[in-house]
Structure formats: C-alpha cells, structure tokens
Amino acid sequence: MSEFIQQLINGIALGSIYGLIAVGYTIVYGILGLINFAHGEIYMMGTFSAFLAVQFAKSKFGWEMGFFPALLIGMLGAAVLGVAIERIAYRPLRAKSAVPAVMLGLIGGGAAFMLLGGIMGHAGVHFGNPLALFVSTSVSSSSAVEKVEGAQIPALVSLAVWAMLAFGVYRLSKEKLAQRKKLKAGTLTALLTALGVSLLLQNLGIQMFGATPKSFPPLVEFYPYEFGSIILANQDMLIFGAMVVSMVVLQLIIYKTKIGKAMRAVAVDQDAARLMGVRLDFTISCAFAIGSSLAAIAGVLYAIRYTKIDPLMGALPGAKAFVAAVLGGIGNIPGAVVGGLIMGVTEALVVGYVSSTLRDAFAFGILILILLVKPTGLMGSNQPEKV
Amino acid sequence: MIEISSYHIQVLAFMGINIILAVSLNLINGFTGQFSLGHAGFMAIGAYTAAILTKACGWPFLLATLAGALLAFAFGLLLGIPILRLKGDYLAIATFGLSEIVRVAIVNFDDVTMKAATLVGLQDLVPKEITRGALGYPAIPEVKSLVWIYGWAFVTCLILRNIVRSSEGRAISSIGEDELAAESLGINTARYKTLSFAIGAFFAGVAGALFAHWVTYIKADLFKIDKSIEILLMVVLGGMGSLSGSVLGAVVLTLLPEYLRVFAQWRMVIYPILLILLMLTRPEGLLGRRELSTILGVLYTRAMGRGGPAPGNPPVAAE
Amino acid sequence: MSEPLLEIRDLDVFYGAVHALKGIEIAIDTGEIVTLVGANGAGKSTTLRAISGLVSPKRGSIRFEGESILGRDPVDIVSRGLIHCPEGRRVFAPMSVLENLEMGAFLRKDKEVIARDLERVYGLFPRLRDRMAQAAGTLSGGEQQMLAIGRSMMASPRLLLLDEPSLGLAPLLVEEIFRIIKRINEEGVTVLLVEQNAHMALKCAHRGYVLETGKVILHGAAADVEKNPMVREAYLGA
Ligand SMILES: Nc1ncnc2c1ncn2[C@@H]1O[C@H](COP(=O)(O)OP(=O)(O)O)[C@@H](O)[C@H]1O
Ligand SMILES: [Mg+2]
Numbered sequence: 001m002s003e004f005i006q007q008l009i010n011g012i013a014l015g016s017i018y019g020l021i022a023v024g025y026t027i028v029y030g031i032l033g034l035i036n037f038a039h040g041e042i043y044m045m046g047t048f049s050a051f052l053a054v055q056f057a058k059s060k061f062g063w064e065m066g067f068f069p070a071l072l073i074g075m076l077g078a079a080v081l082g083v084a085i086e087r088i089a090y091r092p093l094r095a096k097s098a099v100p101a102v103m104l105g106l107i108g109g110g111a112a113f114m115l116l117g118g119i120m121g122h123a124g125v126h127f128g129n130p131l132a133l134f135v136s137t138s139v140s141s142s143s144a145v146e147k148v149e150g151a152q153i154p155a156l157v158s159l160a161v162w163a164m165l166a167f168g169v170y171r172l173s174k175e176k177l178a179q180r181k182k183l184k185a186g187t188l189t190a191l192l193t194a195l196g197v198s199l200l201l202q203n204l205g206i207q208m209f210g211a212t213p214k215s216f217p218p219l220v221e222f223y224p225y226e227f228g229s230i231i232l233a234n235q236d237m238l239i240f241g242a243m244v245v246s247m248v249v250l251q252l253i254i255y256k257t258k259i260g261k262a263m264r265a266v267a268v269d270q271d272a273a274r275l276m277g278v279r280l281d282f283t284i285s286c287a288f289a290i291g292s293s294l295a296a297i298a299g300v301l302y303a304i305r306y307t308k309i310d311p312l313m314g315a316l317p318g319a320k321a322f323v324a325a326v327l328g329g330i331g332n333i334p335g336a337v338v339g340g341l342i343m344g345v346t347e348a349l350v351v352g353y354v355s356s357t358l359r360d361a362f363a364f365g366i367l368i369l370i371l372l373v374k375p376t377g378l379m380g381s382n383q384p385e386k387v
Numbered sequence: 388m389i390e391i392s393s394y395h396i397q398v399l400a401f402m403g404i405n406i407i408l409a410v411s412l413n414l415i416n417g418f419t420g421q422f423s424l425g426h427a428g429f430m431a432i433g434a435y436t437a438a439i440l441t442k443a444c445g446w447p448f449l450l451a452t453l454a455g456a457l458l459a460f461a462f463g464l465l466l467g468i469p470i471l472r473l474k475g476d477y478l479a480i481a482t483f484g485l486s487e488i489v490r491v492a493i494v495n496f497d498d499v500t501m502k503a504a505t506l507v508g509l510q511d512l513v514p515k516e517i518t519r520g521a522l523g524y525p526a527i528p529e530v531k532s533l534v535w536i537y538g539w540a541f542v543t544c545l546i547l548r549n550i551v552r553s554s555e556g557r558a559i560s561s562i563g564e565d566e567l568a569a570e571s572l573g574i575n576t577a578r579y580k581t582l583s584f585a586i587g588a589f590f591a592g593v594a595g596a597l598f599a600h601w602v603t604y605i606k607a608d609l610f611k612i613d614k615s616i617e618i619l620l621m622v623v624l625g626g627m628g629s630l631s632g633s634v635l636g637a638v639v640l641t642l643l644p645e646y647l648r649v650f651a652q653w654r655m656v657i658y659p660i661l662l663i664l665l666m667l668t669r670p671e672g673l674l675g676r677r678e679l680s681t682i683l684g685v686l687y688t689r690a691m692g693r694g695g696p697a698p699g700n701p702p703v704a705a706e
Numbered sequence: 707m708s709e710p711l712l713e714i715r716d717l718d719v720f721y722g723a724v725h726a727l728k729g730i731e732i733a734i735d736t737g738e739i740v741t742l743v744g745a746n747g748a749g750k751s752t753t754l755r756a757i758s759g760l761v762s763p764k765r766g767s768i769r770f771e772g773e774s775i776l777g778r779d780p781v782d783i784v785s786r787g788l789i790h791c792p793e794g795r796r797v798f799a800p801m802s803v804l805e806n807l808e809m810g811a812f813l814r815k816d817k818e819v820i821a822r823d824l825e826r827v828y829g830l831f832p833r834l835r836d837r838m839a840q841a842a843g844t845l846s847g848g849e850q851q852m853l854a855i856g857r858s859m860m861a862s863p864r865l866l867l868l869d870e871p872s873l874g875l876a877p878l879l880v881e882e883i884f885r886i887i888k889r890i891n892e893e894g895v896t897v898l899l900v901e902q903n904a905h906m907a908l909k910c911a912h913r914g915y916v917l918e919t920g921k922v923i924l925h926g927a928a929a930d931v932e933k934n935p936m937v938r939e940a941y942l943g944a
Pocket of ligand 2: 747750751752793
C-alpha cells in the first residue's frame with residue numbers, strides 16, 4: 001500500500017509537469033488549430049534560459065540567483081521564443097503578412113552558404129570563415145574549415161557570397177510569400193513547418209549547449225518529509241502547488257481579463273472576433289506567450305526535481321503532454337491538467353509495477369486508445385472547425 | 388575509370404534503400420494524403436523479422452525479405468483499419484506513437500515473451516534471445532548486393548507506378564485531394580486508405596530487410612522518429628504525389644549529408660531550416676504533383692520550339 | 707447635400723479566380739436604412755465583408771465619413787463605428803450572453819457609457835437580460851440572432867451592417883426583428899440591411915439596391931424598387 005501511495009505521489013508530481021506543458025498545446029491548438037510540435041522545445045529552451053541566467057549571475061556578479069528570479073527569466077525566455085516562432089514560422093502560413101522575408105533571407109542564406117561550402121569542399125576549395133571578419137578566429141575555430149588544406153577563398157569574398165545567397169533567398173521568399181494563398185492549419189504544410197521548428201530547436205540546442213546533460217542548480221534544496229516508508233519531497237509539493245497556482249492565475253486571465261476573453265472569442269470564431277475589434281495577431285501572440293511561459297514553469301520545476309537537463313529533454317515530455325491534452329479534450333484547459341495528471345500517475349504506476357522501459361510505450365498506447373474510443377477526449381473539446 | 392570505393396558503394400546502397408522508403412511513403416502521404424510519421428516502425432518490423440529468419444532460422448534472403456515485408460503489411464492492415472479513421476494531426480501523432488510502440492516492443496520482446504511463456508509453463512520451448520533487446524541484433528548474414536537493392540527499388544517503383552495509374556490509384560489520389568469529396572462520390576475511402584497504408588508498409592519492410600542485411604547489425608534505436616522524418620523529408624522535397632519526385636528527394640538527401648561532412652555538426656540545423664523554408668516558399672515540393680517525365684516532356688517540346696505550347700501557358704500535366 | 711456616410715465606388719473583389727464583385731457602387735446617407743437584396747451568391751455578404759475589412763478588394767474605393775477605409779484593418783474600421791453583424795449569427799457559443807455583449811464593446815473604454823448601452827440593448831431585447839448568464843450556444847435561433855444584433859449595438863455603431871438577420875427564423879420572429887431594426891434606426895443608427903427576404907426588407911428600408919452576380923442592376927427608393935416588374939418577378943414571386 002505504501003508503495004502504491006509513493007508511486008501516486010511521484011505520479012502526481014510528474015503529472016503536474018505534463019499538465020503545465022499540456023495547457024500550452026491546448027491553448028495554441030484551441031486558437032490556431034495547430035499542433036505546435038515545437039512546444040516541447042520551448043519547454044527545453046525556457047529551462048536553459050533559467051539555467052544560463054543562474055550561471056551567468058554567479059560567474060559575472062557572484063550572485064546566487066534564487067528560485068523566483070530564475071523562474072521569471074525562464075518564463076520570459078520561453079515567451080519570447082514562443083512569440084518569435086509564431087511570427088517567423090507559423091504566421092506566414094495563415095495570412096499574407098509582412099513576413100520577415102529578411103529573416104528568412106539571412107537564415108536561408110546561411111544554410112545555402114553552408115551547403116555550397118560543403119559541396120565545394122569536396123573540390124578542395126574552401127570558404128574563409130566570414131565570421132572571422134568580426135570575431136577573433138580563436139572563437140570560431142570550432143569550424144573545421146580552417147584546418148583543411150586546399151584553396152582558400154578569402155573571408156571577404158565568402159562574406160560577399162553569403163550576402164548574395166541571402167539576398168537571393170530574401171527575394172525568393174518575398175515573392176513567394178506575396179503569392180501564397182491563405183493556408184488551412186492542420187494541413188501537412190502546417191504540420192511539417194511545426195515539425196521543422198521542433199527539429200531546428202533541438203539541434204540548435206545541441207550546438208549551443210552541447211548534447212551532454214547538465215546539472216541544474218538546486219534552487220530549492222531537496223527536503224523529504226517521511227511518513228513511515230513514504231517520502232513526500234518538498235519539491236514534489238512545490239511542483240503540485242506551482243501547477244495549482246498557475247492554473248488559478250490562468251483561469252483568472254482567461255475569464256476575467258480582456259485579452260483572455262479575446263483569446264476565447266478567437267478560439268471560437270476568428271472572423272467574428274475580428275469584427276468585434278479584436279487584434280488577431282496580437283491575441284495569438286499572447287496565447288503563445290502564455291503557453292510558453294507555463295512550459296517554462298514546468299521545465300524549471302522539472303529541472304529542480306530531476307536535476308539533469310539536456311537539449312532533447314523536451315521531446316518525450318512534449319509528446320506525452322500532447323497526449324495529455326488530447327486525453328483531456330484538446331482545447332479544454334482543465335482537461336489538459338486532468339489529462340496530465342492521469343498520464344503522470346499511469347506512468348509512475350507502470351514504472352513501479354510493470355517495467356520502466358515500458359513507460360513511454362504506455363503513453364502512446366493511451367493516446368491511440370483514447371483517439372479510437374473517444375477522440376474528443378474525456379472532457380470534450382472545443383476543437384475549432386475553421387482556421 | 389573512376390575508382391569506386393566501398394564507401395561509394397555504401398552510399399549507393401543507402402540511396403537505393405531510401406528510394407524504396409521514400410517512394411512507398413509517398414503512396415501514403417503524398418497520394419492518399421494520410422500523414423504518417425511511422426514509416427520507420429514498419430521498416431523495423433521488416434528488418435528484425437528478416438534478420439531473425441535468415442540468422443536464427445536459416446531462411447534464404449529473398450524469402451526472409453518477403454516474410455518481413457508481409458508482416459509489415461499485415462501490421463499495416465491491422466493497425467490501419469482503426470488508425471486511419473483519424474485525420475491530420477491526430478493521425479500523425481498516432482502513427483508516431485505506433486512506431487514508438489514497435490520500437491519499445493522490440494526492445495522488450497524477449498522479456499515479455501519469456502514472462503508470458505513462463506506463465507503458461509512453456510519457458511523451455513521459447514528461445515531466450517529473439518530480438519536481444521536494447522543490445523541490438525548482431526551478426527546478421529551479410530548480403531551486400533546492389534543488385535538486390537536496386538532490383539527491389541525498381542520493383543517498388545514499377546508496382547507503385549502501376550497502382551497509381553490504375554483506377555484504384557485514381558481513387559486513392561482523389562482521397563488525397565479531397566477526402567470528403569471522394570467519400571461523397573461513393574469511394575470506399577476507408578478501404579483504399581488502409582490498402583495504401585499497408586502497401587506502403589510492405590515496401591518499408593522490404594527496405595528494412597535490405598538494410599539489415601547490408602549493415603549486419605541493427606538495433607531498435609535506428610528506427611526512431613528521426614528516421615521517419617528523414618524519409619518524410621525526401622517525400623516532401625521531391626513533391627507529394629510525385630513518384631519520380633520521391634526518387635529525386637531520396638537521391639538528393641542521401642548525397643547531401645555526404646557532401647556536408649565538413650559541416651556534419653550543423654547538418655541537423657540546416658535540414659530543418661531548409662524544411663521550413665521549403666514549406667513557406669514551395670510547400671508542394673520540387674516537382675509538386677508532376678512526374679519528371681512530364682516535366683522533361685514539356686521542356687523538350689518547348690525547346691523544340693514550334694508545336695510546343697507558349698511559354699507563359701504551360702499545359703496541365705497529367706496527374 | 708453633403709457627402710454620404712458611406713460611399714463605395716467601382717469595387718472589385720476576387721476570391722482566387724472567382725470574381726465575386728464587379729464594380730459595385732453604393733452610397734448611404736446618414737440616418738437611412740438601405741437594403742441590399744439579391745439571390746443567394748449574388749455577392750451581398752462579400753460587399754459587407756469588403757466594407758468591414760475581412761476581405762481586401764482588388765480595386766475601387768470605400769469611403770466612410772469622407773475617409774478612405776479601403777484595405778484598413780478590421781480593428782480600425784470597428785473603431786470608427788462601422789459595425790458588421792455577420793451572416794449566420796456567429797455568436798461565441800461557449801461564452802455567456804453577457805460576455806458576448808461585452809465582446810461587442812471590446813474597443814470601448816468608458817465603463818459608464820458601456821453600462822448605459824447594455825441597458826439599452828436589454829431594452830431592445832428583454833429576453834437577453836433573463837438569459838444573461840447562460841452560454842450563448844444554448845439559446846434558440848431567434849435569441850441568438852437577437853444576441854448577435856445586441857452585440858453589434860454594444861459597439862455603439864454609426865453605421866450598422868446587418869447580414870440576413872431574418873435567415874431561418876419563424877415568421878413572427880422575422881417581423882419582430884424588422885421592428886427592432888426600424889427602432890434602432892429611429893434611435894439614430896444608419897443601417898445597411900442585406901436580405902434575401904426582399905419583400906420585408908424593401909418595406910422596412912428607405913432605399914434599396916438589387917445585386918445580381920456581383921453587379922448592382924437596380925437601385926432607388928425602396929417603394930420604387932419594390933414596384934419594378936423585374937424585381938417583382940425575380941425576388942418577390944409576383
Ligand atoms: N470564401 C470564398 N471563397 C471562394 N468563393 C467565395 C467565398 N465566399 C463567397 N464566394 C463566392 O462569391 C460569390 C458571392 O458570395 P456571397 O457574397 O456570399 O453571396 P451572398 O451573400 O449574396 O449569398 C458566390 O459565388 C460565392 O460562391
Ligand atoms: Mg450571404
């Protein structure tokens with residue numbers, strides 16, 4: 001029995017994390033009808049923002065940053081990232097907007113430059129590192145370019161090539177984006193874009209932070225309360241408490257504030273909401289910001305409780321939280337929390353009584369089952385038909 | 388003579404296997420419009436089944452390949468019936484989940500069968516090691532033959548081309564264009580969706596078997612979501628609903644990483660950027676729904692001048 | 707006479723390849739009820755969508771109170787007091803009746819004036835007061851239509867665009883809706899009324915426009931339009 005209660009406690013803590021992430025999926029899906037596959041990566045990046053901030057504060061100012069400042073920075077980092085993703089990758093899918101063709105040009109030009117460099121490398125011709133013009137070479141020596149022999153193109157010329165490619169991609173995207181028809185979300189294009197963003201963030205994370213797990217500082221010291229053989233960790237209580245508080249605040253925002261009402265209206269009927277004077281883009285940005293900061297709360301708490309973070313930490317929790325959102329009825333916020341708790345408790349019980357290697361399979365098993373038996377989820381959904 | 392090293396042969400082999408994977412996934416994703424993220428799962432089924440049959444049971448390669456493919460086909464059929472009721476995002480996630488379950492099942496196969504066998508008292512009849520769990524499956528009989536691989540690639544393309552051009556193929560394509568409309572025309576969409584899903588799975592199984600016997604050592608982690616996405620990328624790049632596009636996509640995306648060795652560490656950053664750019668600027672892929680032959684045909688007639696259509700007014704390519 | 711409140715000239719709208727409006731010209735003076743009648747698919751809703759900024763026209767001009775609003779964002783257009791009550795009610799079903807009405811006043815700040823307008827809407831539609839806390843989706847069709855109009859009234863419109871408010875309502879309710887439209891107009895709101903029910907609309911309006919496949923084929927005083935033999939045959943079933 002005590003074993004069971006112990007697993008239940010573990011499960012509720014884990015489930016609170018899933019619930020917090022799931023709410024972000026549900027909010028965004030409710031409004032855009034888009035599965036933001038990158039949500040797990042926003043969770044990861046938010047956690048890393050907090051991690052880097054703590055490290056930075058300590059190394060530069062000798063300041064031992066506490067839990068709340070770190071949490072706030074994590075939330076801010078995630079929110080900024082979430083809004084940026086929406087602007088750059090998703091918004092062009094749903095409307096002719098002043099898309100950052102410039103942004104696409106710079107990024108795409110960079111990618112094309114690397115492609116060209118790689119191919120020309122085979123012919124023994126190498127680009128000088130254009131970054132070397134701005135940054136001392138010692139910093140950028142991670143690139144293999146300097147080490148290989150063969151003809152070397154001067155860095156200035158390389159820069160010119162990069163600029164040309166960037167301009168080319170810029171012109172192309174500008175033209176293409178101007179012509180594009182408004183796309184329905186839920187189409188393959190939207191899904192693939194989201195998938196691309198998710199992959200990109202994972203791999204950027206690996207490049208920026210390294211693939212090896214990092215130890216997250218114990219911003220809240222572990223302290224166990226023991227009841228017989230049952231251990232109730234203060235961190236578990238913190239996780240559950242933070243989830244409850246976040247949900248109360250979220251409900252207040254959604255039901256009592258203007259932006260919250262705007263979000264609900266947009267989720268029901270975008271055009272009707274616009275006819276009330278609701279700013280669609282701003283409202284969607286807010287939804288991303290809110291969902292992303294909730295993910296960051298989950299991430300920081302997870303990091304404190306389970307101590308290790310790495311760039312791929314968002315993939316599985318992201319997928320499981322999505323299952324939680326579907327379980328609760330996508331678009332339904334309390335449903336997402338309940339779904340998260342069910343997922344967490346089930347997982348803990350599977351780990352405790354069956355096998356820890358089966359924990360992930362169970363999550364997907366639940367997903368497939370629920371989709372087949374009751375696709376609207378346990379608590380019903382307000383899945384938008386349009387968008 | 389250009390010297391062909393074993394490295395080049397290896398690249399060619401993977402290219403052939405990727406062609407089979409991409410073309411077969413295109414039947415599901417491109418023509419039928421059903422977003423599957425689980426192709427690697429079927430590949431795993433084919434790879435493990437064939438490998439176990441040749442190594443542990445001494446079956447001949449061709450027979451083992453067919454058995455692996457048939458098992459993948461059976462799974463495709465069985466799972467397709469319920470799963471394909473789902474649409475869009477849900478289907479994508481469910482197929483992703485399925486392939487994860489396949490992976491976990493492979494890892495835990497020995498444990499579970501042993502426990503089950505012990506339960507009914509048959510533990511002596513069941514071999515201790517079947518899939519060998521997370522350790523991976525080593526020392527598979529080697530079949531390093533480009534003839535097998537390209538033979539199968541040719542067969543795959545031929546069969547899929549015939550399917551696509553048949554009246555069933557037109558039914559399948561009409562589902563891909565507008566499922567509701569197809570249904571209202573009296574097309575049994577569930578049947579065609581499941582069929583195309585299973586046929587796609589069959590060839591993924593073939594590809595898995597070929598792969599297993601080329602590399603001779605496989606493990607479940609080789610068939611994760613990354614692999615499914617890689618295949619998907621080939622299909623998307625080439626053009627959804629274009630078989631030659633998928634071949635093109637497979638060729639490009641097999642060669643590209645080899646050319647990108649210098650930037651190996653940035654490769655997985657560049658790929659997603661390209662995918663996003665592609666989606667924002669040319670979501671239909673390089674060839675769209677057209678086949679290379681029709682495009683070349685158009686270019687040819689245009690180049691010949693007279694008789695060709697005016698440049699600004701290209702003829703509608705045959706679907 | 708001074709400039710019209712709303713003036714549309716030479717308006718062309720496309721949906722992809724579909725040429726939905728072909729050079730529409732409409733003018734509305736302050737204080738009028740103007741009706742736009744025509745068969746299904748004639749382009750009536752598209753005209754309203756172009757005015758309120760939901761679709762961007764390819765050509766032409768739309769001027770409201772002397773200023774061009776063509777290509778403006780719907781938010782900007784709403785803030786000028788040009789309010790579009792869309793076809794098919796489009797209430798926010800999961801939100802309460804009161805919340806729906808509050809959404810109508812989304813861009814307005816002055817709480818006291820909003821409270822007064824709420825009373826005015828409850829005055830027009832007493833039934834909404836009784837159903838205040840109920841989810842809008844649970845209202846009957848007629849009540850939802852009243853809510854939709856009430857919601858638009860909460861924006862304090864100078865010009866109200868009504869798209870088929872009588873659609874799918876029982877005859878008694880239709881009459882009530884038209885009575886209310888007249889009353890709203892008498893309280894100083896200019897109305898552009900889109901209707902398929904040409905008979906009722908022309909009786910209610912001062913002037914009328916007849917739209918056919920994206921073109922205005924006839925306009926004039928409502929009584930004259932009603933008497934036109936072509937209109938009688940095509941739209942009034944006489
Ligand atoms: N979103 C749309 N996409 C394509 N065509 C449309 C769309 N909306 C309306 N149309 C077409 O535009 C024309 C005018 O439609 P509409 O303005 O709704 O007519 P009405 O309101 O008079 O019934 C019709 O031919 C209709 O089919
Ligand atoms: Mg209409």
